[in-house]
Amino acid sequence: MVSTKLQALLNAQITNELGAEMQYLAMSFWFERENLHGMSTWFRNQAIEEHEHAMKIVSLMNEWDLPIELKSPPDPKTSFESAEEIFAGALEHEQKVTTQINDIFKLAREESAWHVEVAFQWFITEQVEEEVNARDNLARIQLVSNDTAALINFDRRLASAE
Numbered sequence: 001m002v003s004t005k006l007q008a009l010l011n012a013q014i015t016n017e018l019g020a021e022m023q024y025l026a027m028s029f030w031f032e033r034e035n036l037h038g039m040s041t042w043f044r045n046q047a048i049e050e051h052e053h054a055m056k057i058v059s060l061m062n063e064w065d066l067p068i069e070l071k072s073p074p075d076p077k078t079s080f081e082s083a084e085e086i087f088a089g090a091l092e093h094e095q096k097v098t099t100q101i102n103d104i105f106k107l108a109r110e111e112s113a114w115h116v117e118v119a120f121q122w123f124i125t126e127q128v129e130e131e132v133n134a135r136d137n138l139a140r141i142q143l144v145s146n147d148t149a150a151l152i153n154f155d156r157r158l159a160s161a162e
């Protein structure tokens with residue numbers, strides 16, 4: 001059994017992941033205008049991943065015969081002062097998503113909804129990786145922000161980063 005409360009969290013998480021997709025697209029477009037194409041590509045790839053996360057929850061809810069009530073995410077932030085602000089924002093965003101995923105996992109366990117708990121182990125692991133990448137990127141942008149050659153190098157690296 002999955003309570004209506006847990007169903008609501010799962011539904012909200014579809015919207016949260018789509019919101020992350022939109023936010024990362026907005027970040028990608030900002031970098032594009034700054035001619036930092038590697039960083040733009042990185043965020044565009046992140047947006048694709050977030051879309052996949054949303055669809056993964058949709059598939060799971062269908063398998064579990066749970067109704068999906070799709071809601072729109074809020075508008076993304078589109079104006080930024082610096083690359084560092086964006087990487088800091090991305091880390092903050094991932095930390096927020098980790099909390100949302102943890103809440104689903106915790107409630108699933110409380111309700112003995114083992115199928116939900118097991119499926120969300122994947123998301124828990126994924127969030128660890130997402131936070132590692134976001135922290136790493138923030139640290140790097142802080143190191144290179146005053147060095148144009150290093151910045152361009154980092155930009156080039158991110159174009160092909162996973």
Ligand SMILES: [Fe+2]
Pocket residue numbers: 017020049050053097
């Ligand atoms: Fe995600």
Ligand SMILES: [Fe+2]
Pocket residue numbers: 020050094097130
């Ligand atoms: Fe993410």
